[in-house]
Amino acid sequence: MVPEINYWTVILATLSTMIVGSVWYTPKVFGTKWMALAKVDPHREGASAVTPILVTVVVSFITSWVLAGSTTIAWHFYEGSYLVSALVTGVLLWAGFTAARFITHDAFEGRPPALTLMNVAHELVTVVVMAVIIGVWPPAGTV
Numbered sequence: 001m002v003p004e005i006n007y008w009t010v011i012l013a014t015l016s017t018m019i020v021g022s023v024w025y026t027p028k029v030f031g032t033k034w035m036a037l038a039k040v041d042p043h044r045e046g047a048s049a050v051t052p053i054l055v056t057v058v059v060s061f062i063t064s065w066v067l068a069g070s071t072t073i074a075w076h077f078y079e080g081s082y083l084v085s086a087l088v089t090g091v092l093l094w095a096g097f098t099a100a101r102f103i104t105h106d107a108f109e110g111r112p113p114a115l116t117l118m119n120v121a122h123e124l125v126t127v128v129v130m131a132v133i134i135g136v137w138p139p140a141g142t143v
Helices: 007-024 027-038 050-078 082-109 113-136
Strands: none
Touching (some): 007 027, 007 113, 027 113
Protein backbone atom coordinates (compact mmCIF):
# COMPACT_ATOMS: atom_id res chain seq x y z
CA MET A 1 0.00 0.00 0.00
CA VAL A 2 1.35 3.41 -0.99
CA PRO A 3 0.40 6.28 1.34
CA GLU A 4 -1.36 9.35 0.00
CA ILE A 5 1.10 11.52 -1.89
CA ASN A 6 0.64 14.89 -3.53
CA TYR A 7 2.76 14.43 -6.65
CA TRP A 8 2.75 18.15 -7.38
CA THR A 9 4.67 18.69 -4.15
CA VAL A 10 7.04 15.86 -5.07
CA ILE A 11 7.79 17.61 -8.37
CA LEU A 12 8.19 21.01 -6.68
CA ALA A 13 10.39 19.51 -3.96
CA THR A 14 12.50 17.84 -6.64
CA LEU A 15 12.96 21.16 -8.43
CA SER A 16 13.77 22.88 -5.14
CA THR A 17 16.85 20.68 -4.78
CA MET A 18 18.21 22.14 -7.99
CA ILE A 19 17.64 25.68 -6.71
CA VAL A 20 19.20 24.97 -3.31
CA GLY A 21 22.18 23.30 -4.98
CA SER A 22 22.63 26.13 -7.46
CA VAL A 23 22.72 28.69 -4.67
CA TRP A 24 24.76 26.57 -2.23
CA TYR A 25 27.48 25.69 -4.74
CA THR A 26 27.76 29.07 -6.46
CA PRO A 27 31.32 30.39 -6.12
CA LYS A 28 30.17 33.31 -3.96
CA VAL A 29 28.54 31.00 -1.41
CA PHE A 30 30.33 27.63 -0.93
CA GLY A 31 31.27 26.59 -4.48
CA THR A 32 34.90 27.68 -4.45
CA LYS A 33 35.54 26.25 -0.98
CA TRP A 34 33.73 23.00 -1.88
CA MET A 35 35.76 22.54 -5.10
CA ALA A 36 39.00 23.03 -3.16
CA LEU A 37 38.01 20.62 -0.36
CA ALA A 38 36.61 18.00 -2.77
CA LYS A 39 39.50 18.46 -5.19
CA VAL A 40 37.12 19.15 -8.07
CA ASP A 41 38.67 20.75 -11.15
CA PRO A 42 35.87 22.26 -13.24
CA HIS A 43 38.31 22.85 -16.10
CA ARG A 44 39.51 19.27 -16.47
CA GLU A 45 39.22 17.86 -19.95
CA GLY A 46 35.87 16.25 -20.65
CA ALA A 47 34.27 17.79 -17.54
CA SER A 48 30.53 18.09 -17.91
CA ALA A 49 27.77 18.69 -15.40
CA VAL A 50 25.07 17.10 -17.56
CA THR A 51 25.27 13.56 -16.16
CA PRO A 52 25.54 14.64 -12.49
CA ILE A 53 22.57 16.99 -12.95
CA LEU A 54 20.44 14.24 -14.51
CA VAL A 55 21.39 11.85 -11.71
CA THR A 56 20.54 14.56 -9.17
CA VAL A 57 17.07 15.06 -10.67
CA VAL A 58 16.33 11.33 -10.51
CA VAL A 59 17.57 10.80 -6.96
CA SER A 60 15.94 14.04 -5.81
CA PHE A 61 12.62 12.79 -7.15
CA ILE A 62 13.08 9.53 -5.25
CA THR A 63 14.00 11.42 -2.07
CA SER A 64 10.99 13.73 -2.44
CA TRP A 65 8.67 10.81 -3.04
CA VAL A 66 9.97 8.90 -0.01
CA LEU A 67 9.73 12.03 2.16
CA ALA A 68 6.17 12.69 1.00
CA GLY A 69 5.11 9.11 1.71
CA SER A 70 6.92 8.99 5.05
CA THR A 71 5.34 12.29 6.05
CA THR A 72 1.85 10.95 5.38
CA ILE A 73 2.58 7.80 7.36
CA ALA A 74 3.96 9.88 10.26
CA TRP A 75 0.99 12.25 10.10
CA HIS A 76 -1.50 9.37 10.21
CA PHE A 77 0.36 7.91 13.20
CA TYR A 78 0.92 11.09 15.23
CA GLU A 79 -1.80 13.33 13.74
CA GLY A 80 -1.45 17.06 14.40
CA SER A 81 0.14 19.41 11.90
CA TYR A 82 1.07 18.00 8.50
CA LEU A 83 3.84 20.62 8.19
CA VAL A 84 5.34 19.61 11.54
CA SER A 85 5.13 15.96 10.50
CA ALA A 86 7.00 16.78 7.29
CA LEU A 87 9.72 18.77 9.07
CA VAL A 88 10.26 16.24 11.87
CA THR A 89 10.23 13.33 9.42
CA GLY A 90 12.65 15.09 7.08
CA VAL A 91 15.12 16.00 9.82
CA LEU A 92 15.00 12.53 11.38
CA LEU A 93 15.52 10.81 8.03
CA TRP A 94 18.36 13.24 7.24
CA ALA A 95 20.06 12.57 10.60
CA GLY A 96 19.56 8.81 10.58
CA PHE A 97 20.38 8.11 6.96
CA THR A 98 21.99 10.98 5.08
CA ALA A 99 24.19 12.61 7.73
CA ALA A 100 25.11 9.34 9.40
CA ARG A 101 26.16 7.74 6.10
CA PHE A 102 28.09 10.82 4.90
CA ILE A 103 30.00 10.98 8.17
CA THR A 104 30.83 7.27 8.11
CA HIS A 105 31.95 7.16 4.47
CA ASP A 106 33.89 10.41 4.68
CA ALA A 107 35.73 9.22 7.79
CA PHE A 108 36.82 6.01 6.07
CA GLU A 109 37.70 7.84 2.86
CA GLY A 110 39.77 10.40 4.75
CA ARG A 111 37.83 13.39 3.50
CA PRO A 112 38.34 16.68 5.30
CA PRO A 113 35.85 17.23 8.15
CA ALA A 114 35.07 20.66 6.67
CA LEU A 115 33.91 18.97 3.46
CA THR A 116 31.75 16.53 5.40
CA LEU A 117 30.20 19.39 7.38
CA MET A 118 29.56 21.39 4.21
CA ASN A 119 27.93 18.42 2.48
CA VAL A 120 25.71 17.33 5.38
CA ALA A 121 24.66 20.95 5.97
CA HIS A 122 23.71 21.23 2.29
CA GLU A 123 21.66 18.06 2.57
CA LEU A 124 19.93 19.36 5.71
CA VAL A 125 18.94 22.61 4.01
CA THR A 126 17.78 20.65 0.97
CA VAL A 127 15.63 18.28 3.04
CA VAL A 128 14.14 21.09 5.13
CA VAL A 129 13.13 23.02 1.99
CA MET A 130 11.62 19.83 0.55
CA ALA A 131 9.78 19.18 3.83
CA VAL A 132 8.34 22.70 3.88
CA ILE A 133 7.05 22.30 0.32
CA ILE A 134 5.55 18.89 1.09
CA GLY A 135 4.21 20.01 4.46
CA VAL A 136 2.33 23.10 3.33
CA TRP A 137 0.49 21.23 0.58
CA PRO A 138 -0.79 17.92 1.99
CA PRO A 139 -2.42 15.31 -0.23
CA ALA A 140 -6.13 15.71 -0.81
CA GLY A 141 -8.23 14.05 1.86
CA THR A 142 -5.53 13.89 4.54
CA VAL A 143 -5.93 17.17 6.37
